[in-house]
Amino acid sequence: xxxxxxxxxxxxxxxxxxxxxxxxxxxxxxxxxxxxxxxxxxxxxxxxxxxxxxxxxxxxxxxxxxxxxxxxxxxxxxxxxxxxxxxxxxxxxxxxxxxxxxxxxxxxxxxxxxxxxxxxxxxxxxxxxxxxxxxxxxxxxxxxxxxxxxxxxxxxxxxxxxxxxxxxxxxxxxxxxxxxxxxxxxxxxxxxxxxxxxx
Amino acid sequence: xxxxxxxxxxxxxxxxxxxxxxxxxxxxxxxxxxxxxxxxxxxxxxxxxxxxxxxxxxxxxxxxxxxxxxxxxxxxxxxxxxxxxxxxxxxxxxxxxxxxxxxxxxxxxxxxxxxxxxxxxxxxxxxxxxxxxxxxxxxxxxxxxxxxxxxxxxxxxxxxxxxxxxxxxxxxxxxxxxxxxxxxxxxxxxxxxxxxxxxxxxxxxxxxxxxxxxxxxxxxxxxxxxxxxxxxxxxxxxxxxxxxxxxxxxxxxxxxxxxxxxxxxxxxxxxxxxxxxxxxxxxxxxxxxxxxxxxxxxxxxxxxxxxxxxxxxxxxxxxxxxxxxxxxxxxxxxxxxxxxxxxxxxxxxxxxxxxxxxxxxxxxxxxxxxxxxxxxxxxxxxxxxxxxxxxxxxxxxxxxxxxxxxxxxxxxxxxxxxxxxxxxxxxxxxxxxxxxxxxxxxxxxxxxxxxxxxxxxxxxxxxxxxxxxxxxxxxxxxxxxxxxxxxxxxxxxxxxxxxxxxxxxxxxxxxxxxxxxxxxxxxxxxxxxxxxxxxxxxxxxxxxxxxxxxxxxxxxxxxxxxxxxxxxxxxxxxxxxxxxxxxxxxxxxxxxxxxxxxxxxxxxxxxxxxxxxxxxxxxxxxxxxxxxxxxxxxxxxxxxxxxxxx
Numbered sequence: 080x081x082x083x084x085x086x087x088x089x090x091x092x093x094x095x096x097x098x099x100x101x102x103x104x105x106x107x108x109x110x111x112x113x114x115x116x117x118x119x120x121x122x123x124x125x126x127x128x129x130x131x132x133x134x135x136x137x138x139x140x141x142x143x144x145x146x147x148x149x150x151x152x153x154x155x156x157x158x159x160x161x162x163x164x165x166x167x168x169x170x171x172x173x174x175x176x177x178x179x180x181x182x183x184x185x186x187x188x189x190x191x192x193x194x195x196x197x198x199x200x201x202x203x204x205x206x207x208x209x210x211x212x213x214x215x216x217x218x219x220x221x222x223x224x225x226x227x228x229x230x231x232x233x234x235x236x237x238x239x240x241x242x243x244x245x246x247x248x249x250x251x252x253x254x255x256x257x258x259x260x261x262x263x264x265x266x267x268x269x270x271x272x273x274x275x276x277x278x
Numbered sequence: 279x280x281x282x283x284x285x286x287x288x289x290x291x292x293x294x295x296x297x298x299x300x301x302x303x304x305x306x307x308x309x310x311x312x313x314x315x316x317x318x319x320x321x322x323x324x325x326x327x328x329x330x331x332x333x334x335x336x337x338x339x340x341x342x343x344x345x346x347x348x349x350x351x352x353x354x355x356x357x358x359x360x361x362x363x364x365x366x367x368x369x370x371x372x373x374x375x376x377x378x379x380x381x382x383x384x385x386x387x388x389x390x391x392x393x394x395x396x397x398x399x400x401x402x403x404x405x406x407x408x409x410x411x412x413x414x415x416x417x418x419x420x421x422x423x424x425x426x427x428x429x430x431x432x433x434x435x436x437x438x439x440x441x442x443x444x445x446x447x448x449x450x451x452x453x454x455x456x457x458x459x460x461x462x463x464x465x466x467x468x469x470x471x472x473x474x475x476x477x478x479x480x481x482x483x484x485x486x487x488x489x490x491x492x493x494x495x496x497x498x499x500x501x502x503x504x505x506x507x508x509x510x511x512x513x514x515x516x517x518x519x520x521x522x523x524x525x526x527x528x529x530x531x532x533x534x535x536x537x538x539x540x541x542x543x544x545x546x547x548x549x550x551x552x553x554x555x556x557x558x559x560x561x562x563x564x565x566x567x568x569x570x571x572x573x574x575x576x577x578x579x580x581x582x583x584x585x586x587x588x589x590x591x592x593x594x595x596x597x598x599x600x601x602x603x604x605x606x607x608x609x610x611x612x613x614x615x616x617x618x619x620x621x622x623x624x625x626x627x628x629x630x631x632x633x634x635x636x637x638x639x640x641x642x643x644x645x646x647x648x649x650x651x652x653x654x655x656x657x658x659x660x661x662x663x664x665x666x667x668x669x670x671x672x673x674x675x676x677x678x679x680x681x682x683x684x685x686x687x688x689x690x691x692x693x694x695x696x697x698x699x700x701x702x703x704x705x706x707x708x709x710x711x712x713x714x715x716x717x718x719x720x721x722x723x724x725x726x727x728x729x730x731x732x733x734x735x736x737x738x739x740x741x742x743x744x745x746x747x748x749x750x751x752x753x754x755x756x757x758x759x760x761x762x763x764x765x766x767x768x769x770x771x772x773x774x775x776x777x778x779x780x781x782x783x784x785x786x787x788x789x790x791x792x793x794x795x796x797x798x799x800x801x802x803x804x805x806x807x808x809x810x811x812x813x814x815x816x817x818x819x820x821x822x823x824x825x826x827x828x829x830x831x832x833x834x835x836x837x838x839x840x841x842x843x844x845x846x847x848x849x850x851x852x853x854x855x856x857x858x859x860x861x862x863x864x865x866x867x868x869x870x871x872x873x874x875x876x877x878x879x880x881x882x883x884x885x886x887x888x889x890x891x892x893x894x895x896x897x898x899x900x901x902x903x904x905x906x907x908x909x910x911x912x913x914x915x916x917x918x919x920x921x922x923x924x
Contacts (some may be wrong), residue, residue: 090349090353090484090487091349091353091356093484093487094353094356094480094484095356098356098357098360101364102360102364105364105371105375108375109370109371109374112374112380115379116379116380116758117758117760119379119380119382120382120691120692120758123382123384123385123386124691218725219725219728219729222693222725222729223691223693223694225725226692226693226723226725226763227692227693229760229762229763230692230758230760230763233760233761233762233763234760
């Protein structure tokens with residue numbers, strides 16, 4: 080009886096192993112898709128933010144005639160951030176692209192911060208209806224970005240943790256999951272601060 | 279339509295039962311074949327050295343029988359359970375496997391927006407939470423699918439070909455077809471089919487593996503010219519392969535047979551839904567006239583072939599086709615069809631077809647109106663469960679048109695959707711209102727509180743009737759919350775509801791619908807086992823439910839008792855006993871619903887009919903009462919379309 084029993088046991092083990100490996104593969108794909116979907120939400124909100132900024136600058140231009148440099152800095156930082164977003168959106172799993180986006184976003188937030196700080200000394204601008212509305216919308220969009228970013232980072236963390244645990248870690252590289260995905264961290268929490276400058 | 283939602287559910291369930299029986303037979307046949315294979319192999323190994331005759335005496339060995347039985351069970355059972363466990367994630371998992379990309383509910387890309395609008399309208403019209411929509415970017419063919427275990431974890435997937443090539447009315451026909459699958463209970467059947475077939479398939483794969491390995495070792499052994507030959511193993515492997523593939527063959531036959539039948543049904547229900555046979559027939563004609571047809575390229579498409587709108591795999595016809603021939607489906611919808619398929623790109627109109635909002639949204643007036651004509655509509659609402667019609671669809675389209683954009687925008691992304699739900703829960707009374715807003719400022723995400731206050735005036739101007747449809751839209755976005763975000767959200771809802779220490783009907787209904795859906799989604803609830811097939815076994819539970827309902831609509835006990843008696847007459851429940859006030863309450867209803875959820879669909883229909891009768895007994899129905907009925911219906915897994923004539 081033993082000659083036939085051994086292959087049966089071996090086969091059962093093979094089946095179990097194959098099942099486990101397929102499971103790992105599928106789970107990796109599912110987690111990756113999940114954080115990629117979460118990134119799409121960030122993309123929508125960031126795009127809205129980038130669409131709002133030129134309008135804001137246009138409105139400010141009428142009042143801040145002597146601050147051309149600051150205004151231009153905002154626009155160029157915004158254009159750079161758009162490029163960063165496009166790269167990151169192509170592959171949200173690419174850590175470098177994500178860091179690039181974070182950097183560009185940091186610059187933009189800094190430039191916006193300076194703009195708002197300067198705006199403090201232009202009471203007419205502060206009272207402008209259009210400006211008030213735009214900055215209100217910007218605030219709300221930035222809150223949405225922060226929220227979507229939280230969801231993305233949660234997804235990335237789940238993926239990375241799963242990727243690094245045993246036995247997944249043995250197969251992850253083989254299945255094209257060799258790299259951790261990067262968290263999207265904006266430098267400091269300035270993105271929260273900037274809009275708090277009240278009009 | 280003679281059969282209604284509940285009967286379809288019953289039929290789907292019975293079909294699942296039949297499938298399981300067929301499957302058990304298949305497994306038994308496989309066991310016998312494997313046993314014979316083993317016996318032959320063993321017999322060959324201990325054959326008579328001189329004559330070479332196979333020794334069949336070993337065949338009687340019980341150990342051999344045991345190995346065949348246990349081996350088959352382990353492999354087939356393991357394969358099936360594994361696949362089902364993997365699919366427990368529900369529709370999302372299947373959409374991912376097929377290469378779907380989840381569309382943002384607030385996408386503004388015109389083609390995506392149109393698709394999302396069509397899905398939202400259908401969801402509102404049928405009273406289901408809007409399912410997430412996945413776009414299969416890589417697929418040129420015109421196709422779509424619905425997948426999931428329950429209404430709460432259903433997803434809809436559409437190929438790029440369908441989005442680009444179908445005009446709005448045809449796309450609507452396709453989506454209506456997929457909604458019918460969701461409402462007819464086909465999805466769960468479909469998922470189980472995948473699981474069962476996978477178990478049988480594994481035997482074939484095993485055989486193939488064994489064949490390869492032993493073929494390889496026989497090659498090596500021949501080179502070293504040793505005595506013992508691996509021929510028996512080779513033969514055993516080949517035999518297993520044949521058994522496995524035969525099993526899969528018959529499995530696919532069963533799958534295709536079941537699927538073809540359900541497709542006709544879904545086509546018919548879709549027409550009933552949109553009352554435009556031209557839409558769905560047009561889509562079918564376009565598939566026929568398109569080079570890529572409805573083909574789906576994803577390597578995972580074959581195992582999900584029976585979930586699609588059109589034949590997803592090519593080259594199969596006759597008994598193996600999971601879908602009836604196109605021409606036959608078109609003739610069912612359009613008997614006078616001339617046999618011409620449609621060709622070319624139709625995408626000329628870009629604006630969504632405007633819908634006449636003739637079905638009641640016209641007067642969006644606030645106030646908790648009491649309506650006498652509504653009693654009739656409440657009782658007929660139960661008949662519409664799972665069977666929305668054109669009127670509901672027009673209502674939904676009109677509703678989306680007339681809602682303030684700020685509200686619609688908020689409902690489509692998770693950040694705003696939370697604020698929207700909070701705003702719905704905030705009391706109009708100043709006392710509780712202060713407490714609630716203070717709580718939000720303290721416990722909610724920074725910014726959400728402000729967002730809520732911004733939405734609040736808009737929400738308060740809304741007609742109370744649109745509150746629940748709004749929740750249906752928002753649910754789609756809320757499902758995207760991560761665990762941490764959801765936890766905080768749920769906590770806040772509970773606190774907002776309890777802020778004034780009394781729970782009113784609307785608060786209860788909203789909380790019930792919201793959490794029932796989101797929890798099911800999060801914990802991958804599979805459709806509950808049917809535990810109760812007879813109404814009388816549920817007596818204490820429905821008594822509590824009906825008595826509470828009787829109290830909510832009627833001031834004094836005599837009136838409540840009268841309403842209860844009326845409900846008893848409507849569904850013939852002679853033994854039902856009216857419960858006194860102190861036993862009743864929304865907590866009691868919560869508990870009763872948990873039990874009633876496990877009743878057979880037929881039983882649920884009776885309970886819902888009685889509930890509707892109870893509410894309508896005094897010929898006066900408030901909006902809050904109607905919402906309560908919808909919440910109860912949703913808790914039992916029965917989507918109720920919005921009430922129209924209120």
